[in-house]
Each structure stands twice: as structure tokens, then as C-alpha cells.
Amino acid sequence: MRPSGSDLRLLQVFDAVVRHGGFSAAEGELNLSQSTISNHMAALEERLGVVLCRRGRGGFQLTEEGRSVHEAATRLNAALHDFSADVGSVQGKISGELRIGVLDAICDDPQNRLPEALGAFHELAGDAKVLLAQEAAQDLQQKVRDGTYHCGIGVDLTPVEGLDQVLLNTEMHSLYCGRGHPLFHMPVADLVREELLALPFVKRGYWCTEKSRQNVFRNVAATVLQIEPQLLLIRSGHYVGYLPDHYAARWCANGELRRFEVPEFSYSAQFYLFTARDNRKSTTVTAITQAVRSAWAKNADCDQDDKSQKKQKYLESA
Template sequence: MRVSGSDLRLLQVFESVVRNNGFAAAEHELNIGQSTISNHMTALEERLGFVLCQRGRGGFRLTEKGRAVYEASRRLGKALEDFSSDVASVRGELKGELRVGILDAIADDPRNLLPQALAAYGRIAPEVKITLVQERPLDLQQKVADGQYHCAIGSFQKRIDGLDHEWLYDEWHGCYCGRGHPLFDPPGEVTVEALGEAAFVHRGYWRDEDAFRHVAWRVAATVFQIEPQLLLIRSGRYIGYLPHHYAARLEAAGELRALLPDLLTHSCPFELITPSRGRHSDISAAFAQTVRQVWQVG
């Protein structure tokens, strides 16, 4: 299939339908009627030669081929945006979109200098549109590797091929319980044995040796982001690891307690990851250099 300008318009309509989970919601985003959307979808399916989605009384649902086309369409859109950025770079301009991935629960960490990096980058590339997206570590790695994001900043304990890692800083974690938990105000000293009997909320993307180094935890819940982990800990039913900077305010307010802080503490290295293959666009290379300068690394 040789993609034409009219095909790009059909793909834009298709992406909007998927994002909005149906024709009705996409109508407001696209500012066209449902009948026109339906005609565009039919035209795209005829162009491709297969059905993209099921629609009707049972609701909207992508087919397997529709899901594959949606992902391919998104990659095409990013490639076109990068092409526009490259052309602007040829003219000596930094224009286009910079797509950066981050982890959750980092905004209040004084070691995280991303706000300063964004401010410095804005001074040298004021016309670049920045898209900042929060994802799980493995999702960030995969999307940087396949070009959906130009780079990402986070802690990546399970590495994948095709990425370069540059250390920026360390984030320190400790084990906490919430008010109402039996270990929050125990009758005696907190012991490793008592911790092993408590319900533990585990972060699913951590290596076991990080979380289970000192205690054989009884894992009773698993999360993949820090905010749901905090909610479970604050319920008074679970204990678990949190970044110290993230827990500090609630600990000072008497809502959290650090458990065996001298023993149960460890660091997570935060890194800048970029694709190791292919040419980096000027806007992404300039951002990576800005990050290095702000953190004074490299």
C-alpha cells in the first residue's frame, strides 16, 4: 500500500475513533458527523482490504488487524513529525515535537532536576512542543526503542536491547506502614520476623533481590506504579517500599511510619535512556545534551 495524502486523513479519523472508543465521542474531536466518520472508516477498510473494528449494538471493538493498523498508524504519525523536525533542522531551526517518557511520583524529589532541564531546553528551543508522558519502566523502554518517545528518564532494572543508559542520580527508598497498621505503633520493637508475617505490597517491575534482600515478604498485593502502592499502604492493611521523598510529607504528618529504616533502605539509579541505533533528531540530541549539562554528567 502506497500511502497518499487522503490515506493520512483516513488514518487520522481512525486514530480518533480508537482514542475515543467509538464514533460518537470522535465526532466532537473531529468536528464532523458520525455518518461522515462511518464513510471514512469504510473507505479505509476498503483501501486496506480487511475489517478494522466491530461496531453496532455490541459496542465498538478493534479487531486484531485493526489493533495492528492502529499501532502502525501511530508510528507513521511520529515518523512524519520527526521528518518535519529534521527539515526544520536543515534550516537551522529547532522545531517539532519532543516526546519524553517519565516515571510516576518524581515531582517532589529534590534530586530530580527535570524541571530545570525543561526550563533550560525551553530557552534554546522555544518553538519545540514537548509531550511528557508517564509510563511503567518496561513500557518506557519499549517505546523509546521503537521510536515512539525520543528518550525517557527513570529507573530501569530490567534492561532491553537497543538502548543507551546514562546515570543521572539515585532515588532512595524505605519500607513504610500506614496509620492503623499493627506495626505503626507496636507494643514492642519491630522485628524482621514480624515484617515477614505482614501483608506486603510489591512493585511488579522490581528485581526480587532488591525487594527481598532482608525479609522473606508475604506478598499480598502487586502494583506497577507508586501511587496505588501508597493507597494500599495508607489503608493500614499493607506495608511496602516508597521513595523517601514521596513519603516524607505524610511521615511528618504522622500518617506513615518508616520500618527498620537503618536496614530497609536502598537506592534506585535514575538514568536517561536513548535509542542506541539510528540518527537522533536535532531536537532530541539537544534535549539529551541539556539534561547532561543540568545534571553535570557525561
Template sequence: MDIDLRLLRVFVAVAEGGGYTAAQSTLNISSSTISLHMSDLEKRIGFRLCERGRHGFSLTERGKVAYDEIRRILGSLDDFTGRMAELRKRLAGKLHLGMVDCLSTHPNFPLVTVIRRFNELDNDVHIELAVAPRADIERAVLGGHLHAGIVPFIRTINGLDFRPVLRERHQLFCGVGHPLFGLGESSVPAHEITEHDFVLRAYTEQFDLSRFPRARASATVFSMEAMLILLLSGGYLGLLPDHVAREWVDRGKLSRVPSDDFEYDSRHMLITSTSAKSPAAINVFLSILDETIAGTGSAQTMTG
């Protein structure tokens, strides 16, 4: 069917915004206009894409499949635009990137420098940068929705290439009012730590459960920001990257709980698809990334 691309983009905005209201600001059109566009698209496709009602907004099962296919189609069109620009010897198209949250304060985080150097080149590239959980970024890169993403390394995955980016030290912290707050540098025994409430990270749940099997998990978070809030409440122990905690430690709001048993290094990688044909923009971006990491020496710290 000859479906208007504008209607497809409206549907993507609605699906990603979780409803018509959220899509209004993205599309800069009214909710009633969005409704007309969605109705037109559903008539052309021949089935319902979403449900709206007292229970809220949700995609139908076929709507979920349609969303993935439409994202793939629109991504291919963006790559087509970039390839045509390549024939004119100019970088263009879209560069879809993803990363997990709370990396910007890491002293070796390369993305700011890489994007700055990339934008110093003569180009017409539109960069989209999404912050999302690790598993979502992995799926998006595998599915062709993202060209690349920075994630903590958990395991190798068929279909993905991994480039070392940085190493992140995770340590145990608590907030003001916690019994273990402000103990100094004397190591706290593991059995004493496990007597207190521990925050489980949903995005590394199996890792936490295997590494700290005796810890009393009484709260769960889905992001570093959520972890920080719970720790600042003074009622929990939890792991944070040292660069995220540093500001709050300096302000006297967080305190490190010294224990070798509850500390570890997390390796972060930039992932790309092994099967997708890479547009010129991502190849240039990766080249700049490799040069930046080599220049800071952070690549050497990843080999241990």
C-alpha cells in the first residue's frame, strides 16, 4: 500500500509518547488532528494499531509489530538519505545513538568530545541521542533502530560488536541517618552490611543476586537516578558509580561504606550491529570515537 510517510511518523510519535497528548508537543499538531491521522492510517493498514479508553493508551499486538516494522522502514529511509549524500561527498541523514543514564559525570566519558569533533566536520547529520535501559538499547541496536549505544558489558551477544569505552567503579553508599553513615575508611564486615536493607537494581538483578546473595533486598530501582533518591533517604544501602556519588559525598549527603566484598568495576562498551549496513555518518563517528579513546588512554584501562 502507498501509505503516507507522514502518517507513519505520527504513529511512531504516538507509540513512543504513550498516547495522543504526549505526541502533540513532538508533532506540533492538535490531539484531534492526531486522531484523524491515526484513523486514516488504521483504515489504510486494515487493523487497529492502538486502544484508548478508561484504562489508558496501549498498542494492540498487531500495533506492536507494526511499530517495529515502521521504525525499521523509517530508519532505512534515513540511511537512504545519508547514502545519497555520500554520492555528493557530504555527510547527511540521521545518527541514532543510545546510552544508559548517569554517564556524563565520568571523567573518561568520551561522547561529549566525540560529538563536538563530529560537528566540527561539514555535515547535515541530525543526531538523536536516547537514554534508556541496557536491554532496550541492545534490542534497538539489534533491530536497527539505533546505530550504536553505550551500555555496561554483561555478556557477548550474537549480532553485536563491542568496543571498550570506559571502566566504572561501583561502590557501596548510604545516606545521612543510616547507621553505617560516616564510618571512615575502616572496612565493614560483610555480615554487618547484610543486616541492613539493600537496594536491588532491576537492570542487573541477576548480577546483584549472584554477587550479594546474603543481602536483604527490600527495594528495587530501574535507574541510577532512582538509586540515588533511595540512598539519600538514609534508609538503604546500594551501589553507585563513584563519579555519580562524588558530588553528594562532597556535600555530606552520601557516605561510602568501605567493603571490598561490595565493590566492583563495570566495563562499558559501545555496541553496533554486525549485520546492518552502516551509513557513512556512523563510520565517521566510530573513527572519531576510537581516536578519542586512544588519545585519553582509557582503552588501555579496559583490558584488565
């Protein structure tokens, strides 16, 4: 099949239906009636020769063929946006679409300089459209590699061939429990390592084998794939688990969480900027890469200045 202009429109309708989970739910975005959307979907299925979805009492459901077609359509749409960006660069403009994937629970991190980087990118490329999506840690690197995102900011879980990465900052994680947990008010001196390791524990499902070995809690009572569900479970008062210190700080301040101040029960996670390794990076990718590098470099300079000022005050007071 060589897609025509009308085919691209049908694929856009299909994409909206999939994202909204049904025909009627997609009406608002497409500004089309449900019957018209149904006709478009029937036309696309006839064009492709496969059934894309089923509707019934169980609700809207993609077929296996529909899932594959939607994945291909997503790649095609990304390629069209990249083509627009490439044409813009020939014309001396940074345009098209910039797609960035990020992890959850990063807004509270004082080391995160993505807002400044996005501001700098906008100054360079005001005509470009930005798609900023929260992505699962276990999928981010691969989706940068396959072109779903132009770049990603997250942790290096497992090596993925064909990626370039730049170290941005280090995030500290500690062990926490919620108000109502039996150990919430227990003095640090009374904590027993073996008792801690036997407590009901919330594990992150994407932890690699090495990370799992480092956190050898025997009673894995719950598993999560993102930080926010982990916070909810810990706040229930029935589990212990690791959280980023910056993310947990406000919950500790209002008495909802307790951090176990035991060095053994903490670890660091390094955050990177990921881009696909390509001999010819687009002007869009080059612009956001430079903006991110510059924003995080300023952050490092500010931290160094702060340390110097504290040292100077200490010397003056001495």
C-alpha cells in the first residue's frame, strides 16, 4: 500500500479513535459525527483488507491487526513530522515537531532544568510544536531508539544499542514508610536490619537484576511501574518502599511520610539525556540537545557558586 492523501486522513481518524478508546469519544477531537467516523473506519478497513477493531457490549477493542496498523501509523506520522522539520532546516528554520519522553515524579526535583531548556528551545524554534510525554522507565530508551521520541530524559536501566547519552544529574532515593506504619515513630537506634528486610515491601517492576539484589527485601507485597502509585501504597501505612528524596520531601514535612535515615537503605539514580545515534541529527534534535546541556550546565555552575559562598561564610565566621 502506497498511502495517498485520503489514506493519511483515514489513518488520522483511526489514531484518534484508538487514543480515545472508541468512536463516540473521538467525536470532539475530530469534529465528526459518530456515523461519519464509522464510515471512515470501514473505508480504511476495506483499503487495508483487515479488520482493525471490534465494537460490542464489551466496548471498543483493537484486533491484533489493528494494533499493528496503529503502531505503523504512529511511525508514519512521526516520519512525516520529521520530514517537515528536515524541509524547514533546508529553509534555515527550526520547525516541525519535537517529541520528548520523560519519567514521572521529576517536577519536584530542584536539579531538573527541563523548564529552562524548553524555554531556551522556544526562543530558538518558536515555530516548532512540542510533544512532551510521560513515559514508563522500562520503555523510554527503546522508544528514543525507534524514533517515537527525538530524545528522552531518564535513567539508564539496561544498555540499548544505538543511543547516545549525556549525564545530567544524580537523584537520591531513600526508604520510607507512611503514617500509621508500625515503625513510623520508632527511634532510629531501635531499628533492626533483619526486621526491616522482612516488612511488606513495594518493588518497582522495572528494576534490573542488579538493583533487585541491592534491595534484598524478602517480602515483596506489591509491585509498581511508576513512582506515584508507589507513593500511594507507602502512604497507606502498610508498606515500605523507596522514593526520590525530593519527591517525598513535602510529604515528610506535613507528617505523612517517615524517611529511614539509615545509609544502607538509600541509593542514587543517574539521569541522562538520551538521543538516537545518527550521523545526521536534525536541527530540531541539535537545538534541544544544546538547550538541555546549557540548562543543566548552569545548574551545575549555580551549585558550585552556592558551595563556594557557604565555604566563604564559614571561613569568615571562623
